[in-house]
Amino acid sequence: MIEVTHLTKRFGPATAVRDLTFTVRPGRVTGFLGPNGAGKSTTLRMILGLNDPTAGTATVDGHTLRHRERGLRHVGALLDAHDVHGGRTAAAHLSALAVSNGIPRSRVAEVLAEVGLAAAGRRRIGGFSLGMKQRLGIAGALLGDPPVLVFDEPLNGLDPEGVRWVRGLFGRLAAEGRTVFVSSHQMSEVQHTADELVVIGRGELIAAESVAEFAARGGGRDGATVRTPAAAELAAVLTAAGGTVTTTAGALTVTGIGAARIGELALRHGVVLHELAPRARSLEEAFMELTADSVEYGTGERR
Template identity: 70%
Template sequence: MDIVIELRQLTKRYGGTTAVDDLTCTIEPGHVTGFLGPNGAGKSTTLRLILGLHEPSGGTVTVDGVRFRDHARGLRHVGALLDANDVHAGRSATAHLTALAVSNRIPRRRVAEVLAEVGLSAAARRRVGGYSLGMKQRLGIAAALLGDPPVLLFDEPFNGLDPEGVRWVRELFGRLAAQGRTVFVSSHLMSEMEHTADRLVVIGRGRLIAEERLADFAARSANPRVTVRTSAPTALAAALVGAGGAVDTDSTGTLTVTGLAAERIGELAAVRGIAVHELYTRTSSLEEAFMRLTADSVEYQAGEER
C-alpha cells in the first residue's frame, strides 16, 4: 500500500485565532501513529484538514500525493471516525452503512462483513438512537473499514468502550498497521496510546513539538528514578548523595534516587557492605513525558485565574 499523509506548512486560521500553525509532518504506512496534544492544540482541526472538511489558510495536506477531495469515492482511499454520535438516530446500523456503500460504489456484502468484524451483527437492525456510546464507536469504526481503505483516521476511538472493547480496538489497529496501512489515531487517553501507538506526532498550540517513535519520545524526556530498599537507608542515602545523587526517603525507609544509575547504586552499596533488598529503575511513562514536553503549550491551566 505504502500510502503516506503529508502535511507541509499546514496552517488554519479562524479570524484572529490560529488553530494549526505551519505544521509539517509525515504519517507513514505500517505504523499506528498516535496524534497527541493538549486540549485546543489543533488535533481535530488537523484531521478535518486532511479530509478536506476545512480549507487550509496556507500550506498543503495530501494523501498519496493528492488532496483527499481529489480521490474519487473517498471511502475506498481513507476511512475515518471523527464523531461517533454523527449518525442519524432513526437509522439502523445496516441502513447507515448501506447508504455509505452505495454512494461510494462499495459492494453491499461489505456491510455485513464489517458489522461482524466490529461485533454488531446482532444489533445491526436496531436504531442507532438506542445504541450506547461504545456501540456507536464500533459502528463508526465499521464505517471507516467499509471501503477497505489503505489509510485510516480515528479521533478519540476509545471513548465509551469497556475494557474488552479497548483491547479489541488496540489489537485491530495493530493488525491494520501490520497489513501496511497508514493508521493515524488521536486520543487524550495516554495509557491507551502507550499500548497502541508505535510512532507519535505531538503538537501544541497548532505547532509541531515532536515527530518520532514513541519509545524515543519517552526516552528523550525521561528522568529515570531508582527505587532502593535496604537495611541501612540512612547510611546508603549519605553515600549516594556524596556520589552526586539526589535522594528522597519515605516513611518506610525506601529510597528514591535520581542522578545515579542502578548499577552505580549497587556498587556503592557493595563497597560499604550495605545489603540491598530491592533495586529497580522506573522511567517516565508516556503521560509524564507528554506533560513535561507540552507544559508550555497548555491553553488552560488548572487553578489559573483569567
C-alpha cells in the same frame, strides 16, 4: 501515507495550526498527541478535506481528499462517534455509506461482524451505548477497506475488553501495510499501541519520532524501584547524590539517578539490596514536561 507540509489554518485573527509539517507512514501505528486546544482536530479535518487550509497542504497518498470521489475507498475515518442519525439502524447507516461510496453492500455485514456488532445490526443507533457507537464508527472507517485510517479518540466509552480489541485491531491493520493515525488523550494506551508519535502544541510541531525516543526526551529523570532493609540509610545516600526519593509500600522510588548508579552507591556504602528494578520514563511524564508551555488552560503549576 499522510503528508502534511507547512500546513496553516487561521480562523479570523486566531491561528489554530501554524506551519505544520510531518509524515505518517504505512506499516505502523502513529499516535497524535497534544494538549486541549493544540489544533489536533483542525489538523485532522484538513487531512480529510473537511476544512481548507489557509496555507500549505495535507495529502493522502499524494492527493488532497476534498474533491476525491468514493473517499471511503481511500481513507477511513472516525471523528465523532455521536455524529450519526439515532433513528437509523446500524446496518442502514453503513448501507448508506456503502452506496454513496460505491462499496458492495456485502461489506456491511462483514464490518459489523469484525467490530462485534453482528447481533446489533437491526437495532437503532439511538439506543447504543457510547462504546457501541465507537465500534460502529470504526466499522464505518473499515467499510471501504482503505489503505489509510484516521481515528480521533477511538477509545472513549470502551470497556477494558474493547480497549484490548482496538489495540489488536490497530496493530493488525498496520501489519497489513496500512497507515494508521490515532489521536488520543489516553497516554497509557498510546504507549502500548503506537509505534510513532506526532506531538503538537499551540498548533506547532513539538515532536515527530518514535514513542521510545519521545519518552526518553528531557533525560535525567529515569530511576528505579529499590527494596532494602536499610531504606533510611540508602535514601540519605541517594538524596546526597542528587536523587529524589519517595517511600511507597515499603519500597523506595528513586528518580534522577539510574539503576546502575544506585547499585554502585549501595555497594560503596555497604547497603544490602533485595530488589533493584529500573524505572523507565513514561510517555505521560515526557508529554507533560514537553508540552507544559503549550497548555491553553493550565493550573499555573509548571514542572
